Amino acid sequence: MTTWLASLLVVTLIMSISPWQSVASASTTAKTTTAETVTGLQFESSVTPVHVIVDGSSVQMKVLASIKGETSLRDVTGAATWTSSNPSAVTVENGWVKGAGKGTSEITVKYQGFTLKKTVVSEFMYDKLIVRNADSGQEVDASMTTMLGAKHKWKVFANDKSSTTENDVTAEALWSSADANIVDVDKGVLDIKSAGTTKITVKHKGITKTIEVKVEYAYDELKLSPNKLIEFQYGGAEYALTATTEKKGSPTEDVTLKATWTTSDSNIVQVKDGKVKPINVGTATVTVTYLGRSKSVTAVVRPSHHAIRITPDEDQHVMLGDTKGIKLELFAQKDLAAPDNVTALAEWRSDNVMAVTVENGVVQAKAAGTAKVTASYNGLSKSVNVTVYPMIEKLIWTDAKENAKEPFKQELYVEDVKPLPKVQGITFSGDKVDLSNVVTYMSSNPAVLEVEDDKMKAISSGDAQLLVTSNGLALSTDVKVLRKALMLRTDQTDMSIVTGREVALPKTTVVFTNGEELDVTQEIKWETSNNNLLIRDGKMKGLVPSRVTLNGTYSNVKISIKISIEQEVVRFVIEPNPVYVNINKSKSFKVTGVYRDGKKATLTSRIDWKVENESIASLRGSSVKGLALGSTRVIGEYQGNQLVIPVHVKPRLLKLETNASSLKMTVGQTADWKVSAIYDTGEVVDVTSQVKYVPSSSKVKAERGKVTAVTKGSASIKFTFEGKSASMRVSVK
Incomplete structure (x- = not known):
C-alpha cells in the first residue's frame, strides 16, 4: 500500500526465511533429552526490532539451540519459555508475537539455562478513522442531533500512516451503539428508534471513533380525533379516525395514512389507515403510532340483543x-x-x-x-x-357383580334420597357403555319408591321395582325400603357361655326414629368374629374356649356383644365366706372357679353381683361396705349357678380387757381369768370363750377361764381376738 507498509511486510518475509539450511523445520522440532547438553541459543533472524501491527497478523520468532555432539542447530521454539515485558502492547505465545496495542515490548525466551531478548514494536496500521455521510461525503461531527423518522447511512475510512489515502473499511469495521433502544447501527446504517442520547462507536485495527447522537421528536404532540370512546353495535358500519401532529411554528399535519395503526384484539375490531371496523362483541384498544409517539382510544362493540x-x-x-x-x-x-x-x-x-x-x-x-x-x-x-x-344389544347394572349368587338389588331407608344406579349397555362388539344419562327410569310402586330428577326417594317401608328402558330394551331390580332405626339395645353387652351348651341369643330391641321399640332378636342378622361360636335357629353354641364378638345388624344400625366361651366350672371357692365387715368399712371377696380340667380362674369380675338388702350393705365391684348392723347376702350367677355370700355387719372392736392385769399366786394355786371385748358402740361383750390364749412359759398352766401356778417364777398369758390382744402377768411364789 505505502512505502512504510511495504517495508514492514519485507521484514516479516525475511524473518520467515531460515538462513541455516541444516536447521530442522518446525513440524519436525525435536526436544532435548536430559542426556543432551545445550551449548548455545540464538534467534533464527537477526532483524531487530521486530515490527507488528495492532490487531494485525501474528509474526513468528524462531529460536535455535546448539547441541553438543550435533553439527546442525535444532529448532526449540515450541519447547522454550516466552514472555513479554509489555503484554498490553505485544503478546507472545510459542514464539508467535501479536500487536495488542501501540507500544514497545521486550520479548524474552529461555531454554536450558540460556536466555535471549529481542525488542518488538507494535504500531497502528492507520493514523485515524473518519466517519462520513454516505450520500454527501461530508464528515460527521463528533456530536450530532437528529429526529425520529430520519434516515442516516455512514461510511468509515481509515487514513494511511504515510499518505493521505483513505481506505473504505465500513464493512470490516466493528459498529456498536451504547443504547440500541435509542439508535441501533449495522455497518453504518442507523436505525433510529426512540428519543434520547446515545453513542455510536466504530473500531478498526485498534483505532476507535465515537460519535454522540441525540434523537429528538419530529413534532410536539400527536392528536387523535375523536379522542373518546368509540361505540359500535354488532354488524354496524366502520368508523374513521384521524391522526394529526402539531409542532410550534408549523402548521398541523394529517398523518393518518403515514401512521401505524394497531388493535389490541383483532377479533373484536380491525383497523387500517384509521378506519375501525367492528368484528365481534367485546372491547378493544385502538392505537396510532407515529415517529415515537402513540395515542389510544377504546372501542366497544355491543350486541344488538341483551x-x-x-x-x-x-x-x-x-x-x-x-x-x-x-x-x-x-x-x-x-x-x-x-x-x-x-x-x-x-x-x-x-x-x-x-x-x-x-x-x-x-x-x-x-x-x-x-x-x-x-x-x-x-x-x-x-x-x-x-x-x-352406539347401538346397544343388552342393558346391565353397572355395579352388578358378574356371576353373583344373588341378583342385583337396592335397599333404602324411609326418607332416603339416593342417585339412581348406573346402567351400562353392551354393544355389538362387546364393549360396555355408560347409558345412565340416556335411559328412562320408572318405579313400579310410587307409594314406596319415587323416581325424580335422576334420584330415587324412599317414601314408605315396602317393596318396589326400579324399571329401566331404552330403545325397546328393559332392565329391572328389586328395591326394599326399610324403616330407619335409631339404635339397637340389649341388657347383655358381655356374656359368658359354657362350651357345648346351647343358649338363647341375647334379647335385642330396636328403637326407631319415631321412638317406637320392637323386639328384633330373631330378625337381626347375626355374625361372629370367628367360627368358635355357632349361630343356629335363634340360639348360639360355644364350640371352643375363646373370646368372640357377636355382631348384629338390623336396618341401618349395628350392635356388638362380647361373648366369652369357657369350660364348665365344677366348683366355686369364695374367700372369705361369710364376709364380716364393720360399719362404714369395706371388705373385698374373691371367687375362684375350678374348671372340669382342674384349671383355676378368678371369676369375681365376670359375675354380675347384687346385694339382697341394700340398707345393710352396699357393693362396688367385689368390695362390700357395711352400712348398718345386721346380716344380708351378696348374690351372683355364673354358668347357671347361683353364688350366695353371707354378709355380717358388726360393730368395730376397739380393745380387749382382762379382769386383772396381774395375778400373784403360790405353787398349786388356781385362779379365774376373764376377757371382755369393748366395741365402738359402747357394748362390752364377754369373749372368754372365744379368745385365743397362750402362756409365755411352763411356770403356769392355762385353761379356758382358769390358770394354775406350777413352779415359782413369773410368766404371762397373751389373749387375742379379732386382731386385738391383751396380756395378764402371773407371779408364782
Missing part, C-alpha cells in the same frame, strides 16, 4: 338410531320486549360433524361420539353438549 338463550340448555344424550332427534331453539332478548325466536336466523354449527350435524336447531346423531353444538346470533353465542351413544 342476551340469548338456547333451549333445552342442559347436556343432551341420544342413542344412535333414535329417529326423534333433538330439537333446539334459540331466543334473543332485546330491551324489555318479549324474547324473539331467532332459531331460523341464527348460525348453527357442530364441532364434530362426524358425530352430530345441526341445521336450524335440529340435531341429528350420525355416529357415536360427543360434539358441542353452538348457536350464534348478532355477536352472541350459546352452546350445548351432545353425546351420541
Whole structure:
C-alpha cells in the first residue's frame, strides 16, 4: 500500500526465511533429552526490532539451540519459555508475537539455562478513522442531533500512516451503539428508534471513533380525533379516525395514512389507515403510532340483543338410531320486549360433524361420539353438549357383580334420597357403555319408591321395582325400603357361655326414629368374629374356649356383644365366706372357679353381683361396705349357678380387757381369768370363750377361764381376738 507498509511486510518475509539450511523445520522440532547438553541459543533472524501491527497478523520468532555432539542447530521454539515485558502492547505465545496495542515490548525466551531478548514494536496500521455521510461525503461531527423518522447511512475510512489515502473499511469495521433502544447501527446504517442520547462507536485495527447522537421528536404532540370512546353495535358500519401532529411554528399535519395503526384484539375490531371496523362483541384498544409517539382510544362493540338463550340448555344424550332427534331453539332478548325466536336466523354449527350435524336447531346423531353444538346470533353465542351413544344389544347394572349368587338389588331407608344406579349397555362388539344419562327410569310402586330428577326417594317401608328402558330394551331390580332405626339395645353387652351348651341369643330391641321399640332378636342378622361360636335357629353354641364378638345388624344400625366361651366350672371357692365387715368399712371377696380340667380362674369380675338388702350393705365391684348392723347376702350367677355370700355387719372392736392385769399366786394355786371385748358402740361383750390364749412359759398352766401356778417364777398369758390382744402377768411364789 505505502512505502512504510511495504517495508514492514519485507521484514516479516525475511524473518520467515531460515538462513541455516541444516536447521530442522518446525513440524519436525525435536526436544532435548536430559542426556543432551545445550551449548548455545540464538534467534533464527537477526532483524531487530521486530515490527507488528495492532490487531494485525501474528509474526513468528524462531529460536535455535546448539547441541553438543550435533553439527546442525535444532529448532526449540515450541519447547522454550516466552514472555513479554509489555503484554498490553505485544503478546507472545510459542514464539508467535501479536500487536495488542501501540507500544514497545521486550520479548524474552529461555531454554536450558540460556536466555535471549529481542525488542518488538507494535504500531497502528492507520493514523485515524473518519466517519462520513454516505450520500454527501461530508464528515460527521463528533456530536450530532437528529429526529425520529430520519434516515442516516455512514461510511468509515481509515487514513494511511504515510499518505493521505483513505481506505473504505465500513464493512470490516466493528459498529456498536451504547443504547440500541435509542439508535441501533449495522455497518453504518442507523436505525433510529426512540428519543434520547446515545453513542455510536466504530473500531478498526485498534483505532476507535465515537460519535454522540441525540434523537429528538419530529413534532410536539400527536392528536387523535375523536379522542373518546368509540361505540359500535354488532354488524354496524366502520368508523374513521384521524391522526394529526402539531409542532410550534408549523402548521398541523394529517398523518393518518403515514401512521401505524394497531388493535389490541383483532377479533373484536380491525383497523387500517384509521378506519375501525367492528368484528365481534367485546372491547378493544385502538392505537396510532407515529415517529415515537402513540395515542389510544377504546372501542366497544355491543350486541344488538341483551342476551340469548338456547333451549333445552342442559347436556343432551341420544342413542344412535333414535329417529326423534333433538330439537333446539334459540331466543334473543332485546330491551324489555318479549324474547324473539331467532332459531331460523341464527348460525348453527357442530364441532364434530362426524358425530352430530345441526341445521336450524335440529340435531341429528350420525355416529357415536360427543360434539358441542353452538348457536350464534348478532355477536352472541350459546352452546350445548351432545353425546351420541352406539347401538346397544343388552342393558346391565353397572355395579352388578358378574356371576353373583344373588341378583342385583337396592335397599333404602324411609326418607332416603339416593342417585339412581348406573346402567351400562353392551354393544355389538362387546364393549360396555355408560347409558345412565340416556335411559328412562320408572318405579313400579310410587307409594314406596319415587323416581325424580335422576334420584330415587324412599317414601314408605315396602317393596318396589326400579324399571329401566331404552330403545325397546328393559332392565329391572328389586328395591326394599326399610324403616330407619335409631339404635339397637340389649341388657347383655358381655356374656359368658359354657362350651357345648346351647343358649338363647341375647334379647335385642330396636328403637326407631319415631321412638317406637320392637323386639328384633330373631330378625337381626347375626355374625361372629370367628367360627368358635355357632349361630343356629335363634340360639348360639360355644364350640371352643375363646373370646368372640357377636355382631348384629338390623336396618341401618349395628350392635356388638362380647361373648366369652369357657369350660364348665365344677366348683366355686369364695374367700372369705361369710364376709364380716364393720360399719362404714369395706371388705373385698374373691371367687375362684375350678374348671372340669382342674384349671383355676378368678371369676369375681365376670359375675354380675347384687346385694339382697341394700340398707345393710352396699357393693362396688367385689368390695362390700357395711352400712348398718345386721346380716344380708351378696348374690351372683355364673354358668347357671347361683353364688350366695353371707354378709355380717358388726360393730368395730376397739380393745380387749382382762379382769386383772396381774395375778400373784403360790405353787398349786388356781385362779379365774376373764376377757371382755369393748366395741365402738359402747357394748362390752364377754369373749372368754372365744379368745385365743397362750402362756409365755411352763411356770403356769392355762385353761379356758382358769390358770394354775406350777413352779415359782413369773410368766404371762397373751389373749387375742379379732386382731386385738391383751396380756395378764402371773407371779408364782
